[in-house]
Amino acid sequence: xxxxxxxxxxxxxxxxxxxxxxxxMYGASAFLFFLIGGCEALLIRWQLHxxxxxxxxxxxxxxxxxxxxxxxxxxxxxxxxxxxFNYLIPLQIGARDVAFPRLNxxxxxxxxxxxxxxxxxxxxxxxxxxxxxxYANLTSKQYSPGLNTDxxxxxxQILGIASLAAAVNFTVxxxxxxxxxxxxxxxxxxxxxxxxxxxxxxxxFPIITVALVFLMYDRFFGTGFFVPSAGGDPILWQHLxxxxxxxxxxxxxxxxxxxxxxxxxxxxxKPLFGYTAMVFSGCFIAFLGxxxxxxxxxxxxxxxxxxxxFSLMTMLIAVPTGVKVxxxxxxxxxxxxQMKTPMYFALGxxxxxxxxxxxxxxxxxxxxxxxxxxxxFVVAHFHYVMxxxxxxxxxxxxxxxxxxxxxxxxxxxLGKLHFWLMMVGFNLTFFPMHMLGLHGMPRRVYTYADGLxxxxxxxxATIGAFMIASSFLVFIINIIKTxxxxxxxxxxxxNGATLEWSIPSPPQHFNFAVEPVVTARDAWWHAKRALxxxxxxxxxxxxxxxxxPNPSWWPMVVSIGIIIFFIGLIIGVKLPVVLLGGATVLVxxxxxxxxxxxx
Amino acid sequence: MNVLKSAMRRxxxxxxxxxxxxxxxxxxxxxxxSATYPQSTLIPKGDFAEMVDKLFMTTFWWAxxxxxxxxxxxxxxxxxxxxxxxxAEPTQTHGNTTLEIxxxxxxxxxxxxxxxxTVRTIWRTSEDPGRGALVVEVIGHQWWFxxxxxxxxxxxANELRVPTGRKVDLRLTTKDVIHSFWVPQFAGKRDMxxxxxxxxxxxxxxxxxxxxxxxEFCGTQHxxxxxHVVSSDSADFGAWVWQQQHPVADTxxxxxxxxxAGKTAFMAAGCIGCHAMAGQPTANLADMVGPNxxxxxxxxxxxxxMLTNTEAELARWLRDPNAVKEGSLMKLPRxxxxxxxxxxxxxxxxxx
Numbered sequence: 001x002x003x004x005x006x007x008x009x010x011x012x013x014x015x016x017x018x019x020x021x022x023x024x025m026y027g028a029s030a031f032l033f034f035l036i037g038g039c040e041a042l043l044i045r046w047q048l049h050x051x052x053x054x055x056x057x058x059x060x061x062x063x064x065x066x067x068x069x070x071x072x073x074x075x076x077x078x079x080x081x082x083x084x085f086n087y088l089i090p091l092q093i094g095a096r097d098v099a100f101p102r103l104n105x106x107x108x109x110x111x112x113x114x115x116x117x118x119x120x121x122x123x124x125x126x127x128x129x130x131x132x133x134x135y136a137n138l139t140s141k142q143y144s145p146g147l148n149t150d151x152x153x154x155x156x157q158i159l160g161i162a163s164l165a166a167a168v169n170f171t172v173x174x175x176x177x178x179x180x181x182x183x184x185x186x187x188x189x190x191x192x193x194x195x196x197x198x199x200x201x202x203x204x205f206p207i208i209t210v211a212l213v214f215l216m217y218d219r220f221f222g223t224g225f226f227v228p229s230a231g232g233d234p235i236l237w238q239h240l241x242x243x244x245x246x247x248x249x250x251x252x253x254x255x256x257x258x259x260x261x262x263x264x265x266x267x268x269x270k271p272l273f274g275y276t277a278m279v280f281s282g283c284f285i286a287f288l289g290x291x292x293x294x295x296x297x298x299x300x301x302x303x304x305x306x307x308x309x310f311s312l313m314t315m316l317i318a319v320p321t322g323v324k325v326x327x328x329x330x331x332x333x334x335x336x337x338q339m340k341t342p343m344y345f346a347l348g349x350x351x352x353x354x355x356x357x358x359x360x361x362x363x364x365x366x367x368x369x370x371x372x373x374x375x376x377f378v379v380a381h382f383h384y385v386m387x388x389x390x391x392x393x394x395x396x397x398x399x400x401x402x403x404x405x406x407x408x409x410x411x412x413x414l415g416k417l418h419f420w421l422m423m424v425g426f427n428l429t430f431f432p433m434h435m436l437g438l439h440g441m442p443r444r445v446y447t448y449a450d451g452l453x454x455x456x457x458x459x460x461a462t463i464g465a466f467m468i469a470s471s472f473l474v475f476i477i478n479i480i481k482t483x484x485x486x487x488x489x490x491x492x493x494x495n496g497a498t499l500e501w502s503i504p505s506p507p508q509h510f511n512f513a514v515e516p517v518v519t520a521r522d523a524w525w526h527a528k529r530a531l532x533x534x535x536x537x538x539x540x541x542x543x544x545x546x547x548x549p550n551p552s553w554w555p556m557v558v559s560i561g562i563i564i565f566f567i568g569l570i571i572g573v574k575l576p577v578v579l580l581g582g583a584t585v586l587v588x589x590x591x592x593x594x595x596x597x598x599x
Numbered sequence: 600m601n602v603l604k605s606a607m608r609r610x611x612x613x614x615x616x617x618x619x620x621x622x623x624x625x626x627x628x629x630x631x632x633s634a635t636y637p638q639s640t641l642i643p644k645g646d647f648a649e650m651v652d653k654l655f656m657t658t659f660w661w662a663x664x665x666x667x668x669x670x671x672x673x674x675x676x677x678x679x680x681x682x683x684x685x686x687a688e689p690t691q692t693h694g695n696t697t698l699e700i701x702x703x704x705x706x707x708x709x710x711x712x713x714x715x716x717t718v719r720t721i722w723r724t725s726e727d728p729g730r731g732a733l734v735v736e737v738i739g740h741q742w743w744f745x746x747x748x749x750x751x752x753x754x755x756a757n758e759l760r761v762p763t764g765r766k767v768d769l770r771l772t773t774k775d776v777i778h779s780f781w782v783p784q785f786a787g788k789r790d791m792x793x794x795x796x797x798x799x800x801x802x803x804x805x806x807x808x809x810x811x812x813x814x815e816f817c818g819t820q821h822x823x824x825x826x827h828v829v830s831s832d833s834a835d836f837g838a839w840v841w842q843q844q845h846p847v848a849d850t851x852x853x854x855x856x857x858x859x860a861g862k863t864a865f866m867a868a869g870c871i872g873c874h875a876m877a878g879q880p881t882a883n884l885a886d887m888v889g890p891n892x893x894x895x896x897x898x899x900x901x902x903x904x905m906l907t908n909t910e911a912e913l914a915r916w917l918r919d920p921n922a923v924k925e926g927s928l929m930k931l932p933r934x935x936x937x938x939x940x941x942x943x944x945x946x947x948x949x950x951x
Contacts, residue, residue: 022602032602034780040758040835045720058819058822058823058925058926058927059819059926061816061822062819063819130816130818131816135777135792135815135816136777137775137776137777138776138816138817138818143775143818144740151626228793228794229793233794234776234777234792234793235795244857246663268680268689269682269688269689270689270690270692271693271695272689272690273695274693274694274695274698274699275693275694276694277694299779299787299788299789299790299814299815300790300792300797301789301790301795301797301798301799302724304721304722304725306726307721308718308721308722311714311717311718311721312714312718315710315713315714315717316710317712318706318710319703319706319707321704322706323699323702323703325669326698326702327694327699328671329669329672329676330695330698330775332673332676332677332680332691333676334680334689334692335680335689336684336686336688336689337646337677337680337681337682338680338689339681339682347673347677350668351672351673351674352670354670354673355648356728358662358665358666359662361662361710361713362655362658362659363661365607365654365655365658365713366715366716366717366721367651367654367717367720367721367724367787368651368654368658368717368787370651370656370724370786370787370788370789371648371651371655371783371788372640372731373788373814374779374781374788374814374816375814375816388931395861405795437637438639439631439636439639439640439641439881440636440637440638440639440783440810440812442781442812442813442814443816444816444821444822444839445697445794445812445821445823446822447822447823448822449825449905451637452636452637452638452639452810453631453635453636453637453639496734508730511635538888568805595717
């Protein structure tokens with residue numbers, strides 16, 4: 001009976017608590033926000049293609065670069081990773097759903113509505129304009145009197161709630177819902193890196209929440225946490241922000257490491273080289289990630305002791321990161337490389353991430369960073385990590401798991417065209433930025449003067465940006481083209497190593513007919529090898545025996561309540577609206593608590 | 600599609616060509632001269648910037664070596680182990696502890712070669728500039744720089760004059776939001792933060808005009824918040840100091856009616872509300888909202904390094920500041936007449 005609520009129609013999506021459907025909705029929303037963030041980047045690049053342009057006003061430019069950064073981080077890369085967490089973690093660990101399915105739906109709706117609220121600011125010509133890092137005291141009421149920063153504070157708070165709820169959910173899921181026999185050192189590396197990411201989220205998001213609450217009080221109720229004239233200190237914001245902000249960088253890259261560590265073994269036809277080294281280097285990177293925040297602040301003038309400590313700590317991160325790169329190469333070494341599209345993007349990831357890592361080491365050299373910080377050299381560096389790293393990896397993952405999610409293989413020719421356009425476009429955009437920065441071009445400038453030697457590099461970057469855009473156009477064409485073709489993906493199109501490949505593509509709503517028992521790492525490879533390379537017979541599923549949770553409206557109601565609450569704050573602390581939001585949240589939680597999870 | 604497919608089949612050949620090409624471009628654009636790259640960190644003109652540059656180049660060569668080696672091994676592996684149809688399953692290796700130890704220790708050792716000079720340079724650049732240094736107080740404003748010389752009692756804006764060969768001891772702060780002081784050819788950046796006084800120093804090695812820019816996002820016109828450093832030998836610098844200490848006397852222009860009209864307009868049109876100016880009641884006021892305009896005629900640039908100091912540019916600015924620099928905080932109480940603009944241009948430019 002319980003399996004019958006798997007249905008179609010809009011209502012089934014709005015009330016779903018199925019981790020696979022929520023994952024798909026995460027992916028679709030994140031891709032949409034990613035395209036918006038990409039368009040913002042194109043407008044920025046058009047403005048900068050030549051000196052002294054007036055295509056954008058300074059105010060519009062500031063809104064666009066702020067929203068580009070904020071969107072790509074919180075609405076693009078993070079939720080795209082969340083798509084993979086949602087879709088894959090239960091499948092990889094042999095579970096039927098996440099630990100708290102309705103909390104999962106709540107995370108998604110809160111993220112989506114928060115993202116829409118943040119972007120709605122454009123309709124009022126009041127998009128955030130103080131940078132994704134929102135440095136005090138520029139964000140104070142005195143210097144940012146408009147709604148811009150209110151939208152930003154509210155949006156980030158809402159997205160933080162979504163991320164924290166999801167982090168609790170996935171931490172519990174991974175720790176408690178692994179299949180029988182799947183010890184922690186048999187956990188697929190993607191799930192491992194996801195677990196580390198969730199712990200980073202749990203520890204770092206409360207810090208930004210505190211900072212944002214301070215800022216909210218400064219702006220809405222006239223406190224002075226960051227207001228110098230009231231005895232506050234703008235430096236406090238920087239410490240709080242980067243204490244969150246640096247772990248955040250690893251929140252963006254660790255899932256990417258996980259994806260690459262799944263793809264390379266499958267297409268090299270041999271296991272991941274140095275599994276334990278990979279797991280522990282991931283843990284070590286995350287641990288160090290909390291001890292390096294002030295390397296974003298060398299220009300603040302913290303003194304030689306702090307500069308020395310943060311320089312050395314930052315350099316140290318290169319060691320576990322290097323271990324990862326060498327182990328990936330070790331995985332490829334001696335393999336039998338199947339050059340499919342996911343493998344192209346995965347190898348491209350390694351090649352690009354090395355560049356981002358090396359320029360990172362250059363930043364750790366504090367005196368040299370005094371020249372590099374806040375220049376295009378930094379813009380180049382973090383795009384090599386965030387785009388050359390995270391985006392390459394997420395795209396690799398999209399091509400890799402697309403057949404599992406939708407039962408269709410994406411077109412290989414279009415996929416490789418996508419890769420080459422993106423690879424060339426990416427390097428054309430971001431490589432010249434290293435030189436621009438070293439030659440003295442600061443970041444976050446809406447234009448630059450002629451005669452400073454910035455013209456050539458900027459023109460190249462603009463051409464490259466449009467190439468990147470065209471590569472994603474090819475991706476979209478690929479999706480549309482294969483969507484209309486008949487479903488062609490077998491359960492295990494790539495000879496996969498992990499449990500998600502043991503079930504049909506796309507999986508039934510209950511995932512596993514019989515909960516799997518794991519006896520080795522790379523469980524599915526192990527099972528196939530035991531039968532001489534043949535897949536075991538699919539298990540017969542006793543449908544009535546599988547109890548899946550009921551769909552529910554209440555998670556979404558709670559999310560809507562939260563949005564109403566923050567809208568009430570943004571429009572000038574309108575108490576009735578704030579209270580309405582609070583009441584909606586309470587009613588939603590109450591009904592949620594007393595609603596039977598299973599029928 | 601077929602052409603495409605065949606091109607796709609030999610991607611590694613493309614990659615093998617592309618990587619060295621990229622490197623060459625990188626190296627080629629590292630060499631450059633001050634005329635092409637007047638704001639470059641790679642063409643240091645002072646002791647601080649030279650130390651930083653040397654350190655950067657040490658790191659760069661290590662990084663380049665690692666880059667070539669690792670990318671080389673990666674590309675070789677991709678080429679060497681490319682699969683062919685019908686290949687047998689490769690040997691299933693799971694790892695190698697010796698290798699893990701080796702590739703943990705080697706990067707750590709390389710880092711030590713970078714860490715030692717890094718720490719040494721951190722401490723050297725943090726040294727106290729000492730007694731003989733020229734103290735300059737730098738105050739950030741949205742969106743311009745104010746420079747004060749307590750030793751000489753001089754206040755000026757957007758153009759920092761320094762003598763060559765003498766350490767400049769900067770004391771940095773801000774009147775409003777955080778800004779960052781940056782003259783790439785002399786030194787790195789140091790932030791200017793309210794209620795903090797930050798320290799920084801550099802010594803100019805050569806005479807010349809060097810360009811600098813605010814390097815911390817500070818609002819609408821962050822992009823146009825520039826300034827210049829003019830370094831001259833000690834005799835020329837001394838002359839400049841003398842000139843700054845002796846404002847142009849109005850009596851010199853007693854018979855110049857245009858000058859007199861400008862002087863009147865300065866007060867009548869409201870300029871005086873924000874600007875200190877020699878010969879005006881604001882002459883000795885230190886905390887005005889706008890830049891100090893005494894001796895403005897002697898500056899190379901106007902409007903935070905944005906415009907060259909010519910009659911035409913000054914007139915353009917006075918006609919509509921917001922059209923030249925959108926969002927500028929210079930608000931005219933009322934539009935100026937063309938006659939007032941001409942008079943003001945003459946008046947301001949006479950103050951050399």
